[in-house]
Amino acid sequence: MLINTFWKIIIKIIGLWLVFGCISLIPQFFSTLSFTNGNINFDSLLLVWIAVFGVIILYIFIIRLFLFKTEWIIEKLKLEKNFNEERINIDFKGLELLTIVTSIIGALIIIESLPDFCSGIFNFFQQKMLFRDYPDSHWLVYHFIKLIIGYLLLTKGKSIAKYIGKEIVEEKPKG
Secondary structure, three states: OEHHHHHHHHHHHHHHHHHHHHHHHHHHHHHHHHHHOOOOOHHHHHHHHHHHHHHHHHHHHHHHHHHHOHHHHHHHHOOOOOOOOOEOOOOOOHHHHHHHHHHHHHHHHHHHHHHHHHHHHHHHHHHOOOHHHOOOHHHHHHHHHHHHHHHHHHHOHHHHHHHHOOOOOOOOOOO
């Protein structure tokens, strides 16, 4: 595996981790609506929304950079320099490694969300109220969606790796 291919894989793995780490922004955004307690202070609400939208835009920019502009990052950070050899002897192909990592990230997402989802379901049934009246219903939906995403990553890792790894192709060594 070429050094360039190795760095592309590492950067895409970091980008994937950022994608699934930023999913928690969605329920946090909706929870800003509940901090008003009946009295709406539009100045502070506007400030919070601007901050949340700023963070979302920053995440989108960083994720786009990490997943689809990896060559640019490698060039700017000069990650290929100072290596004695052009190749790293690893028996995995780029897409195979990306598939394995995607599946591992899916498993980690499931492991992280399953206890919170089960706890939320247990509390929901203890309260004996309608879903729309349950105060933490948005967190139940969030953890359910996160479980589905983890499951899809775990089972469809190869397809996802092909989509984000279009530029990971074994190149011929120079020289």
